[in-house]
Amino acid sequence: MSATATASHPGSTAIASVAVIGNPNTGKTTLFNALTGLNQHVGNYPGVTVERKVGSTQLDADTRIDLIDLPGTYSLAARSPDEMIAVDVLLGQQEGAPKIDAVLAIADASNPERNFYLISQLCELNMPVVVALNMMDVAEGKGIQIDVANLSAALGTRVVAICANKGKGIPELRAALKDALNEKKAPSGTLPVFPGAMTAEVDLLASELRTQFASLKRDVNRLEAMRILVDKGGYAEKRLATLLGENFHDDLDEHRQRASKIPLPAEEVRVRYAWVKTVLADALKRPAQPPPTRSDAIDRVLTHWFSGTLIFTLLMVLVFQSIFQWASPLMDLISKGFDSLGNYIGAHMAAGPLQSLICDGVIHGVGGVLVFMPQICILFAFIAILEDCGYMSRAAFLMDRLLSHAGLSGKSFIPMLSSFACAVPGIMATRTIENTRDRLTTILIAPLMSCSARLPVYTIMIAAFIPEKEYLGGWISLRGLTLFAMYGVGIFVAVPVAWILKKTLLKGETPPFLIELPSYKVPDWRTVMLRVFDRGKAFVYRAGTIILAVSVVVWALSYFPHNGDIGTKFDAQREALDKNTALKDDEKKAQADEIEAAESGEYLRDSYFGRMGRSVEGVFKPLGWDWRISMAAMASFPAREVVVATLGTIFNLGKDQDEESDTLRGALQNATWDNSDRKLFNVPVALSLMVFFALCSQCAATLATIKRETNTWRWPIFSFTYMTALAYFGAMLVYQLTMAMGWGAQ
Amino acid sequence: MPTLDTLKSGQRATVKTVNGVGTALNQRLMEMGVFEGAEVEVVRFAPMGDPMELRLHGYNLSVRKADAAYVQVEVLA
Numbered sequence: 001m002s003a004t005a006t007a008s009h010p011g012s013t014a015i016a017s018v019a020v021i022g023n024p025n026t027g028k029t030t031l032f033n034a035l036t037g038l039n040q041h042v043g044n045y046p047g048v049t050v051e052r053k054v055g056s057t058q059l060d061a062d063t064r065i066d067l068i069d070l071p072g073t074y075s076l077a078a079r080s081p082d083e084m085i086a087v088d089v090l091l092g093q094q095e096g097a098p099k100i101d102a103v104l105a106i107a108d109a110s111n112p113e114r115n116f117y118l119i120s121q122l123c124e125l126n127m128p129v130v131v132a133l134n135m136m137d138v139a140e141g142k143g144i145q146i147d148v149a150n151l152s153a154a155l156g157t158r159v160v161a162i163c164a165n166k167g168k169g170i171p172e173l174r175a176a177l178k179d180a181l182n183e184k185k186a187p188s189g190t191l192p193v194f195p196g197a198m199t200a201e202v203d204l205l206a207s208e209l210r211t212q213f214a215s216l217k218r219d220v221n222r223l224e225a226m227r228i229l230v231d232k233g234g235y236a237e238k239r240l241a242t243l244l245g246e247n248f249h250d251d252l253d254e255h256r257q258r259a260s261k262i263p264l265p266a267e268e269v270r271v272r273y274a275w276v277k278t279v280l281a282d283a284l285k286r287p288a289q290p291p292p293t294r295s296d297a298i299d300r301v302l303t304h305w306f307s308g309t310l311i312f313t314l315l316m317v318l319v320f321q322s323i324f325q326w327a328s329p330l331m332d333l334i335s336k337g338f339d340s341l342g343n344y345i346g347a348h349m350a351a352g353p354l355q356s357l358i359c360d361g362v363i364h365g366v367g368g369v370l371v372f373m374p375q376i377c378i379l380f381a382f383i384a385i386l387e388d389c390g391y392m393s394r395a396a397f398l399m400d401r402l403l404s405h406a407g408l409s410g411k412s413f414i415p416m417l418s419s420f421a422c423a424v425p426g427i428m429a430t431r432t433i434e435n436t437r438d439r440l441t442t443i444l445i446a447p448l449m450s451c452s453a454r455l456p457v458y459t460i461m462i463a464a465f466i467p468e469k470e471y472l473g474g475w476i477s478l479r480g481l482t483l484f485a486m487y488g489v490g491i492f493v494a495v496p497v498a499w500i501l502k503k504t505l506l507k508g509e510t511p512p513f514l515i516e517l518p519s520y521k522v523p524d525w526r527t528v529m530l531r532v533f534d535r536g537k538a539f540v541y542r543a544g545t546i547i548l549a550v551s552v553v554v555w556a557l558s559y560f561p562h563n564g565d566i567g568t569k570f571d572a573q574r575e576a577l578d579k580n581t582a583l584k585d586d587e588k589k590a591q592a593d594e595i596e597a598a599e600s601g602e603y604l605r606d607s608y609f610g611r612m613g614r615s616v617e618g619v620f621k622p623l624g625w626d627w628r629i630s631m632a633a634m635a636s637f638p639a640r641e642v643v644v645a646t647l648g649t650i651f652n653l654g655k656d657q658d659e660e661s662d663t664l665r666g667a668l669q670n671a672t673w674d675n676s677d678r679k680l681f682n683v684p685v686a687l688s689l690m691v692f693f694a695l696c697s698q699c700a701a702t703l704a705t706i707k708r709e710t711n712t713w714r715w716p717i718f719s720f721t722y723m724t725a726l727a728y729f730g731a732m733l734v735y736q737l738t739m740a741m742g743w744g745a746q
Numbered sequence: 747m748p749t750l751d752t753l754k755s756g757q758r759a760t761v762k763t764v765n766g767v768g769t770a771l772n773q774r775l776m777e778m779g780v781f782e783g784a785e786v787e788v789v790r791f792a793p794m795g796d797p798m799e800l801r802l803h804g805y806n807l808s809v810r811k812a813d814a815a816y817v818q819v820e821v822l823a
Contacts (some may be wrong), residue, residue, distance in 0.1 A: 074774075074777055074778060075774075075777045077773055077777065079770050110804070110805075111803070111804055111805040113779065113803040113804070114778065114779050114803055114805060117777060117779075142804065144804070231773065232768045233768060233769070233770070234770075234773075263767045263768065263772075265767075265772065265773040265776060266764070266767075266776060266781070266782075269773075269776040269777060269781050270781065270782075273779075273781065286804065290804065299806075303790060303792070303793075303799070304793075305793040306793075308793060309793045393808070396808075397792050397797060397799065397808045398792055398793060398794075400792065400796070400797050400808075400810070401792060401794035401795065401796045401797070402794065404796075404810070512770065512771040512774050512775070512809075512810070512813050513797065513808075513809075513810050513813070514774055514775065514778055514807060514808070514809055514813070515807070515808045516778075516805060516806065516807055516808075517799060517806040517807065517808055518805075518806075
């Protein structure tokens with residue numbers, strides 16, 4: 001991708017770049033989609049988690065422009081690197097973004113006052129601004145009337161009334177953009193008038209910084225100087241302090257004292273809201289008594305303490321059920337499809353490393369990527385609908401209290417819940433959390449929720465080793481209780497982990513949890529479909545490649561060195577079997593299968609993974625594991641459920657073992673330590689293995705998704721390290737405790 | 747002077763002072779419209795008692811009670 005990300009179109013180049021900006025919940029995404037359609041692509045700005053979304057649109061037959069979508073924001077007063085992106089893009093100083101020629105500001109017509117606060121800042125950028133006044137229909141429902149011509153005159157720039165979800169006003173908006181780009185004129189209306197002292201200090205600071213920056217070959221725009229001056233403790237100030245040293249703060253405080261007697265943020269807000277009032281004075285008519293809206297009526301039910309909680313719970317059951325249950329048939333179909341493809345190719349290729357690479361490495365790996373698609377698509381369809389209709393912020397409102405105990409906000413609820421089905425869509429769902437620290441914390445604890453891939457591990461261990469006991473007249477069973485405990489372990493550990501993360505690595509000023517509860521509206525199907533499509537594509541392309549690479553590496557570790565002597569030994573057995581005429585065909589077949597399984601087992605034990613298992617046996621002894629269990633746990637790095645199949649192979653049962661398999665259960669129950677008849681597994685070992693898998697991070701897809709979502713390797717590495725440590729010590733604690741309690745007795 | 751978090755649902759008030767000068771909370775609250783002279787109405791509290799929903803400038807805003815405690819208000823009849 002080139003640095004100036006141009007959404008290319010054959011035969012035409014974009015003549016201008018327009019930044020699209022607005023408050024959250026103004027229908028910005030819907031407008032962006034309406035303008036660009038599928039001509040958009042998504043990347044990341046370097047060093048931050050903010051998405052870089054660029055699209056292109058045709059204003060008329062021969063005018064093509066690029067649209068740069070900026071994150072939804074209420075103000076340009078940036079408090080984090082992520083929020084600074086919008087400012088830097090607008091000022092043309094953001095790496096990876098083109099220089100901006102004009103601003104397309106989208107505002108919610110049903111809530112003009114607050115929306116125009118941001119517009120007051122945009123009008124000061126000294127470049128053309130086109131205002132798209134969205135949701136005129138909602139405004140009318142609230143009895144709000146806006147005289148567009150009057151507003152346009154007051155602002156001195158183009159204002160277009162639109163209904164982005166119905167496509168209304170879009171042609172007029174294109175025409176206005178074209179005119180604005182031709183005219184290249186900043187808004188000619190009155191700008192907010194700040195007190196003389198404040199304006200003077202902004203100018204003085206800007207010129208001082210320009211001199212200081214001359215050596216750095218960087219310009220300091222007046223708007224940036226204003227942000228540095230006004231936003232005490234804001235990101236613009238912090239960034240400058242890292243360049244100029246701490247003494248810079250003393251100078252700055254002097255500027256601030258001279259600028260205003262009252263605190264500068266209060267002064268700015270006062271002036272801007274006064275400006276908004278003037279601009280809207282003749283254009284806006286609000287009824288003295290706002291009419292009851294349908295949105296209010298819906299809210300009385302949806303945020304009611306009883307009906308609201310009930311509906312929320314039912315909705316979440318539905319979401320969870322759909323990704324946990326309804327996605328399964330599709331997922332099974334995908335895995336079976338890839339299995340048959342692998343078998344088909346395997347049968348038509350000469351045996352050897354290449355065949356094994358293609359069948360067990362590549363096809364298995366691609367299948368391992370695509371198997372997540374049903375869950376991702378279903379979850380994102382839900383999220384896109386809930387978000388677009390306005391329910392998502394109500395969900396955050398309802399659940400905020402619960403998550404605030406872990407130092408998070410209500411916005412983390414859906415990602416966390418989804419993670420019980422699968423952490424991959426759960427982590428992707430954290431995009432709805434604007435606060436970077438909350439988002440990172442959620443990403444880091446989401447994989448602790450017991451996902452569906454842990455179930456096979458729990459199932460086989462519980463079925464094989466947890467006695468069938470019932471209490472309270474059959475209402476509670478020991479096995480059910482154990483399963484429940486395994487789900488509990490993750491939640492139990494996640495709370496202190498989140499708390500510690502927020503106190504240490506991710507500490508810092510937490511932006512206040514102020515969220516708008518927007519009016520409900522019918523979701524826009526195009527926005528929903530594009531969202532699902534976009535997420536699915538992003539997962540396959542970005543995370544998929546990593547998952548595939550890991551699958552191939554793990555395949556290689558469990559295939560090589562593939563000592564030929566083993567093959568020769570088993571070939572001899574096969575020959576002997578062939579020559580044995582005493583056996584019936586089906587007996588022969590059964591014995592051939594056994595030989596095959598024993599051969600796979602021996603190859604695996606001799607593989608690099610097998611050798612690693614033996615060499616680290618001492619490390620896992622305190623957990624009660626022998627080298628075979630250790631090896632199976634390590635080989636399950638691509639995905640937890642792989643451990644079941646690996647155990648099957650190690651115990652000479654052939655590859656196709658699943659958690660329901662009686663033979664595997666028997667083999668595990670009868671397994672003994674090497675050169676001993678002491679049973680390998682007992683209740684403490686089973687518990688230790690389960691706890692390990694509840695807490696570990698053996699899932700390449702999750703780690704790849706974390707990499708993709710955080711745009712750095714730091715967090716997946718951190719995640720893997722801390723979860724593995726937790727898993728190891730958790731498993732050790734459980735093993736040692738239960739052994740001491742005498743649960744190890746057979 | 748009472749603070750915003752002590753109001754009951756249905757009560758209306760005028761904002762007098764936003765405390766916590768120099769913090770993000772102070773600036774964000776004001777940018778969202780909670781500044782001196784603004785009129786706010788408490789719409790409801792979330793089922794677990796926190797956060798609270800306000801209506802101001804014709805839109806609805808959710809604020810945690812701990813944050814609303816920074817806002818001093820004058821209750822309107």
